[in-house]
Amino acid sequence: MIRVAIIDDHPLVIGGxxxxxxxxxxxxxxxxxxxxxxxxxxxxxxxxxxxxxxxRLPDGNGLVLLSSTANERRCPVLVLSSFxxxxxxxxxxxxxxxxxxxxTAPLEDLVGAIRAVAAGGSAFTAxxxxxxxxxxxxxxxxxxxxxxxxxAGRSNEEIAGAIGSSRKTVEAHLTHLYGRLGIASRVELxxxxxxxxxxxxxxxxxxx
Amino acid sequence: xxxxxxxxxxxxxxxxxxxxxLSRKAIGxxxxxxxxxxxxxxxxxxxxxxxxxxxxGSAVAGVETELPRGHVLxxxxxxxxxxxxxxxxxxxxxxxDTYSEGGWRLETIDGSGTHISREAGFDDALxxxxxxxxxxxxxxxxGMVSIRTxxxxxxxxxxxxxxxxxxxxxxxxxxxxxxxxxxxxxxxPAAVLANALTSLRWRIAVWTTIGTFxxxxxxxxxxxxxxxxxxxxxxAAAAAYxxxxxxxxxxxxxxxxxxxxxxxxxxxxxxxxxxxxxxxxLILLFFLHLSAAAVFVTVSAALLLLPATRYAxxxxxxxxxxxxxxxxxxxxxxxxxxxxxxxxxxVPLQELSSVIRHLDAVPEAREEAExxxxxxTQLRETATDLRPPVLDDLGLGAxxxxxxxxxxxxxxxxxxxxxxxxPDPAARPPTNVELAIFRVAQEAVxxxxxxxxxxxxxxxxxxxxxxxxxxxxxxxxGLTKDRQREAMKAGRLGxxxxxxxxxxxxxxxxxxxxxxxxxVAVRWRR
Numbered sequence: 001m002i003r004v005a006i007i008d009d010h011p012l013v014i015g016g017x018x019x020x021x022x023x024x025x026x027x028x029x030x031x032x033x034x035x036x037x038x039x040x041x042x043x044x045x046x047x048x049x050x051x052x053x054x055x056r057l058p059d060g061n062g063l064v065l066l067s068s069t070a071n072e073r074r075c076p077v078l079v080l081s082s083f084x085x086x087x088x089x090x091x092x093x094x095x096x097x098x099x100x101x102x103x104t105a106p107l108e109d110l111v112g113a114i115r116a117v118a119a120g121g122s123a124f125t126a127x128x129x130x131x132x133x134x135x136x137x138x139x140x141x142x143x144x145x146x147x148x149x150x151x152a153g154r155s156n157e158e159i160a161g162a163i164g165s166s167r168k169t170v171e172a173h174l175t176h177l178y179g180r181l182g183i184a185s186r187v188e189l190x191x192x193x194x195x196x197x198x199x200x201x202x203x204x205x206x207x208x
Numbered sequence: 209x210x211x212x213x214x215x216x217x218x219x220x221x222x223x224x225x226x227x228x229x230l231s232r233k234a235i236g237x238x239x240x241x242x243x244x245x246x247x248x249x250x251x252x253x254x255x256x257x258x259x260x261x262x263x264x265g266s267a268v269a270g271v272e273t274e275l276p277r278g279h280v281l282x283x284x285x286x287x288x289x290x291x292x293x294x295x296x297x298x299x300x301x302x303x304x305d306t307y308s309e310g311g312w313r314l315e316t317i318d319g320s321g322t323h324i325s326r327e328a329g330f331d332d333a334l335x336x337x338x339x340x341x342x343x344x345x346x347x348x349x350x351g352m353v354s355i356r357t358x359x360x361x362x363x364x365x366x367x368x369x370x371x372x373x374x375x376x377x378x379x380x381x382x383x384x385x386x387x388x389x390x391x392x393x394x395x396x397p398a399a400v401l402a403n404a405l406t407s408l409r410w411r412i413a414v415w416t417t418i419g420t421f422x423x424x425x426x427x428x429x430x431x432x433x434x435x436x437x438x439x440x441x442x443x444a445a446a447a448a449y450x451x452x453x454x455x456x457x458x459x460x461x462x463x464x465x466x467x468x469x470x471x472x473x474x475x476x477x478x479x480x481x482x483x484x485x486x487x488x489x490l491i492l493l494f495f496l497h498l499s500a501a502a503v504f505v506t507v508s509a510a511l512l513l514l515p516a517t518r519y520a521x522x523x524x525x526x527x528x529x530x531x532x533x534x535x536x537x538x539x540x541x542x543x544x545x546x547x548x549x550x551x552x553x554x555v556p557l558q559e560l561s562s563v564i565r566h567l568d569a570v571p572e573a574r575e576e577a578e579x580x581x582x583x584x585t586q587l588r589e590t591a592t593d594l595r596p597p598v599l600d601d602l603g604l605g606a607x608x609x610x611x612x613x614x615x616x617x618x619x620x621x622x623x624x625x626x627x628x629x630x631p632d633p634a635a636r637p638p639t640n641v642e643l644a645i646f647r648v649a650q651e652a653v654x655x656x657x658x659x660x661x662x663x664x665x666x667x668x669x670x671x672x673x674x675x676x677x678x679x680x681x682x683x684x685x686g687l688t689k690d691r692q693r694e695a696m697k698a699g700r701l702g703x704x705x706x707x708x709x710x711x712x713x714x715x716x717x718x719x720x721x722x723x724x725x726x727x728v729a730v731r732w733r734r
């Protein structure tokens with residue numbers, strides 16, 4: 001039996017999902033809520049197999065909740081959204097969601113995704129993963145710092161020293177960047193950063 | 209006579225309701241600008257008065273005595289005799305005038321001994337402060353030029369100018385001008401710094417405090433109260449530390465943080481008019497020896513105000529009415545778009561998804577469910593056109609990325625390179641800033657694709673809580689100055705709308721074009 005929790009601030013949506021999922025014999029809805037606070041409490045529960053999480057909530061944003069709990073133990077999350085663009089998918093992916101679906105997706109797709117996530121897998125479709133790699137480069141400030149140091153020719157050890165964290169963390173950031181940008185080595189990273197002008201805008205060197 | 213107002217209207221109008229173009233924001237913007245203009249004009253005039261004082265080189269004693277012998281009647285703290293310990297009530301022992309050997313000299317006696325005050329030393333000291341006077345003039349001039357190019361510097365430049373002008377004017381001792389410069393040097397830096405406080409209550413509290421103190425200082429000075437030394441000590445400290453802090457906050461700190469100084473090339477006409485007025489006045493001083501500072505101030509103020517009034521008159525109709533109306537229209541339309549997009553998301557889309565859930569359970573209704581999914585997709589597209597949900601949910605960085613993916617789908621190579629703080633609203637710039645900058649970028653991309661036939665567009669962004677820099681660079685037919693002017697006249701290209709958006713959030717916008725492309729850059733700092 002798969003235990004599912006639903007967070008959505010629209011009673012209609014919860015009602016519809018509740019009824020539809022209860023007709024599936026291996027799924028049981030064990031918790032419902034409509035706020036980020038409730039979602040936070042459910043994330044910490046060990047007796048929930050999949051959390052269906054809405055993005056826009058009255059007291060905040062589901063994706064921000066995922067970003068702030070990315071390093072904690074939490075139950076697997078399937079994001080259920082009203083909108084779908086590559087930016088949403090890549091954000092969900094980045095903060096550790098296991099899948100991303102539109103609220104209007106067919107029931108069998110939703111059930112399939114719930115089963116995949118409950119079994120420990122991922123429910124992102126191949127198309128979503130392909131689109132999430134837009135040709136654009138989006139970096140966090142930490143990633144930008146690391147790219148800057150790599151362009152300057154520093155080793156992972158030196159970068160860790162410069163940004164005040166461990167070598168492991170730097171390597172994790174790099175692996176993540178390589179995967180996201182489809183890059184194989186630090187040399188390629190440095191070349192692309194230079195060629196495509198990732199570091200052209202401030203703080204060192206104004207926009208010129 | 210006829211029905212009273214409330215009878216006609218049925219209710220009382222609430223503030224802003226009848227006159228949206230008189231919103232607090234619009235008024236605040238104009239008041240801020242007008243205050244800055246007035247401030248730098250005053251500083252410039254005081255700078256010229258200081259220059260006039262050092263050229264003339266004769267300090268004022270500020271003493272009144274019974275003639276030819278007798279007691280000291282009055283001593284002004286503005287004059288130099290006060291600094292030599294001359295006080296009312298002392299007995300005059302000897303008094304020689306300016307034209308005698310050794311210049312003006314006063315010797316008095318009281319219970320504590322004799323006091324001597326001489327003119328000569330002060331005249332030399334006054335003449336030696338000429339570099340300060342000229343620097344004050346330069347600071348005032350730079351401040352006037354900065355009004356149109358870099359408004360963040362205006363306060364600091366005015367404070368520097370006042371602090372510098374206060375030294376020679378204080379040494380000269382002419383009561384009105386020296387009091388004005390010294391009071392300004394104490395008041396202005398603290399007032400400008402207080403302006404940066406976010407809480408209006410605190411701002412008013414600080415303004416009231418320094419305003420009250422400045423009034424008290426002026427009162428003590430004009431009435432020659434014995435407590436003057438104490439007050440003057442506090443004022444001088446406030447002037448020195450306040451100016452230092454203001455310069456550090458607005459010029460040094462941004463430079464140290466590596467944010468760049470963002471100096472924009474000033475308009476030629478501004479530089480020329482400031483230089484002509486300043487230069488002409490100095491020539492008048494040297495060759496015509498206009499000695500009366502008051503006459504000088506009147507002439508220069510008139511000179512300065514002439515173009516200002518003409519400019520203001522010309523702008524009144526166009527700027528105050530047309531521009532504000534356009535800005536209000538933009539704000540209203542933006543608010544309406546946001547409301548509609550939210551409404552679409554909150555009601556029909558949610559309801560549709562629940563209906564689709566129900567239909568999914570009915571095998572015969574497959575086709576209907578499919579059709580409703582198409583309707584949902586159309587609704588989503590409409591909501592996105594009104595206001596991209598990505599902007600509100602994920603922030604400016606993601607929205608610029610979205611702009612690039614969307615434009616690329618139309619067949620042109622558009623890329624975005626963005627560094628951003630992620631979706632947490634606490635780490636993002638304010639919503640209105642994100643929206644305004646997104647719209648500027650959107651407008652720039654639209655221009656590049658529709659009017660410049662660009663084949664590739666590059667969006668770069670550096671977004672943090674306190675600063676945003678976004679540039680849009682294309683390789684199309686560039687927007688040279690001539691074409692910009694032409695486009696502005698014809699009301700095309702949304703250049704005016706970009707400018708209004710940037711102005712509404714106090715950001716700097718630059719549009720630079722050559723034959724090989726256009727670069728639109730917008731920079732905002734909290």
